Amino acid sequence: xxxxxxxxxxxxxxxxxxxxxxxxxxxxxxxxxxxxxxxxxxxxxxxxxxxxxxxxxxxxxxxxxxxxxxxxxxxxxxxxxxxxxxxxxxxxxxxxxxxxxxxxxxxxxxxxxxxxxxxxxxxxxxxxxxxxxxxxxxxxxxxxxxxxxxxxxxxxxxxxxxxxxxxxxxxxxxxxxxxxxxxxxxxxxxxxxxxxxxxxxxxxxxxxxxxxxxxxxxxxxxxxxxxxxxxxxxxxxxxxxxxxxxxxxxxxxxxxxxxxxxxxxxxxxxxxxx
Numbered sequence: 001x002x003x004x005x006x007x008x009x010x011x012x013x014x015x016x017x018x019x020x021x022x023x024x025x026x027x028x029x030x031x032x033x034x035x036x037x038x039x040x041x042x043x044x045x046x047x048x049x050x051x052x053x054x055x056x057x058x059x060x061x062x063x064x065x066x067x068x069x070x071x072x073x074x075x076x077x078x079x080x081x082x083x084x085x086x087x088x089x090x091x092x093x094x095x096x097x098x099x100x101x102x103x104x105x106x107x108x109x110x111x112x113x114x115x116x117x118x119x120x121x122x123x124x125x126x127x128x129x130x131x132x133x134x135x136x137x138x139x140x141x142x143x144x145x146x147x148x149x150x151x152x153x154x155x156x157x158x159x160x161x162x163x164x165x166x167x168x169x170x171x172x173x174x175x176x177x178x179x180x181x182x183x184x185x186x187x188x189x190x191x192x193x194x195x196x197x198x199x200x201x202x203x204x205x206x207x208x209x210x211x212x213x214x215x216x217x218x219x220x221x222x223x224x225x226x227x228x229x230x231x232x233x234x235x236x237x238x239x240x241x242x243x244x245x246x247x248x249x250x251x252x253x254x255x256x257x258x259x260x261x262x263x264x265x266x267x268x269x270x271x272x273x274x
Contacts, residue, residue, distance in 0.1 A: 004090075008163045013054065016132075016170060023129040023178045032179045033201075033234070036126040046130040048252040049120075053137045060141045068152045068159055077156020093161030094168055095219060097151045101169075102222040104147040105215040114143060116259040122211065123255060125240030127204055128179035136259060169217050176200035176217075187231075195220040198234045206238045242266040 024043065036042070071077065079089055108118040117139035124131045148162050176197045187196050195216050203214040213230035216222045223229035243266045248254060 019174045027128050027179045033181045043130040045252040046133040050133040056137045067149050071153050072158050079156035090161050093157045094165045096155050097148055097165040098218045100151045101147045102216045109212050120255050123241050123244035125245055127239045129174055129177055131177040132174045172218050193221050201237050204239050206242055
């Protein structure tokens, strides 16, 4: 628990910065999985989302912590009804939040008004580790942030379990978006349970058949259980959404406004969909 306490005492923003420095540097030094130009500009537009998120999170974090502490003080949730060792509660807590987030993620692809915000993340046609930043703050805070609060309310999770989840999920999410080569054997071994970078890249394919798959952040097991796991050779993946395949639509300001703009979705056969 001392190691866990130490890791949780570190501001998550510092961990994110450290991981981004490592993976973005590796992407410049190594032979990457996909090649594209203007990586610095790509990082800049993504980083601006993180700046807005950081400012907005100053206010949201207070409500988030208060909500979970209130639930804990009133002993709301299933874990208050059964006795389990602390380490079991923490492992189950991470798995449970990931399961609830899986369903929130899946719903965000099905409900048009939520998809308007979520497509900001999927719009990236040249994905690398900085794509981790590229998500609309309203969706990240209000929608996916609610998933953790709901998990705590149903199962009785505390801030330690939630903190561990965010720590693990952050590492997975940056790794999953990184533009690095990953061996196929990784998908055939730990990929039976965990989400590998190749599996998540399939989720970012332009073809909606694959976009609507591989929703889990940590445990690909949820996709395998609920029938949303799909696979295709990573070399055949084409990133992004076709309706965003223009330079002007890859800028921070356009993407930030895009949930409030009517943009017809272009299907694989060239037809459009509201």
